[in-house]
Amino acid sequence: MQKTLKKYLPIFVLPTGVAFAISFLIPFVMGLYLSFTKFTTVTNTEWVGFSNYIRAFTADDNFVNALKFTVKFTIVSIITINVFAFILALLLTKSMKGTNLFRTVFFMPNLIGGIVLGYIWNLLINGVLAYFSVDITYDAKYGFWGLVILMNWQLIGYMMVIYIAGLQNIPNDLKEAAAIDGATNRQTLFKITIPMVMPSVTICTFLTLTNSFKLFDQNLALTAGAPAKETQMLALDIFNTFYGRTGWQGVGQAKAVIFFILVALIAFIQLRLTGRREVET
Template sequence: MNDSIKKYFPIFVLPTLAAFIIGFIIPFILGIYLSFCKFTTVVDAEFVGFSNYIKIFGDKNFLHSIWYTASFTVVSVILINLFAFIVAMLLTKGFKGTNIFRTVFFMPNLIGGIVLGYIWQIILNGILARYSVTLQFSATYGFWGLVILMCWQQVGYMMIIYIAGIQNIPTELIEAAKIDGATSWQSLKNVVLPMVMPSITICTFLTLTNGFKLFDQNLALTGGGPSHQSEMLALNIFDTFYAKMGYEGVGQAKAVIFFILVALIAFVQLRATRSREVQQ
């Protein structure tokens, strides 16, 4: 059977492979090469070694954006997962209207980042106007604005995943714990949490990478203001490429560092939570 399928390689694989090479493999390899070059378009690249990488360390805005992105990610991962888990626990109790509430909480997830950014800009500025400031006043407002926005967008998505995880727990397990005299806190800690660990792995992974890669919401909500102080990594890289002339090489070097960071974090997180999962 294998051999007869192999003959059809051009029909089955070639379209995807060709697009994958154009859309991913060439840009990726070229991107790594260009991070060691000085260039304005791809064709005039001139090899300069590590000088792009060295320039990054003098870029205060970039270093600030790493710190800002990291703290945003930590706060948003904790809050989103906490809210999502609590709501999921409550919504699996089976009271009237749970389906409607689930539908409502999931909805913001379908709205795109740019649209979300402007929705929250008008609302948060409206609230802040009472204290006669705006989101552009300080990076702290931008920070918490983004946290609120991301919670609003993602709690519903994570909630859906947690609900599926909670519903997968066999009822016998919980009943057994009950008969053994476990308090509700004990059975939450010792039965429910270990059993939903796969969902926790997925949700922390998704919120972590979403937080780190955040771009659209950042651009639309504050645009990085005031003066790059609320700028996250992805936006900083974009600005280096397209707002500063002659910094394309530095931008590409930043992008490589960004990629390594994201890959490292994703890898460490998966190792850490996977090891806590139990076999059902």
């Protein structure tokens, strides 16, 4: 079969391959190269070595601030989202009427696009803050917690569904055995339930991690970095470096490469961790 099929390479692979090359592969290689050059257009470049990378950190505080803000936001999001999602999953797996309806409602925000989500919460948060005669751009902490709430609203339902699947996979005998041995509810939760859903915990942690770390649309729509770029996350800072200031495209591309390396590192760690868990269970 392989032999006859082989001749059909142009039909089966070419359309996807060409599209992939044009929109991803070639731009990726060009991007790597351009991060070492000073350029205003892609065809007009001048090799400058690592100076873009140095400028990304030293020319101003934007990138470092964005990195700090992103890390802070990511950590808070991971903790809040996973704790709430896990509690919801626990509540919903206690056989009860209407479970499906709740699941439907909690999952829904996940499907709405980032820009729309950002403006929904912009309206809501500004509506609340109006009672104190301020708005979301008044102080960076409003923007920060606004983003955290938005992210919770968007991802809790998604993570909850994964946790529910994990919880339902726990064999009932284990819990029954624990009950017979006289374990309290708390003991059953910490000694049986949580260890048994660890694979789901790993998946959800990394899902919230990458989603929060790469956040762009929600950030743009909710605060657009205001006040004074204090709520600007990495992806938005990269965008603004590219398109906000002429002559800074090289620096923008260097920041993008650093961003890529960070994201790839996270993915790599995840692969190692989940791979190991699969062997264990």
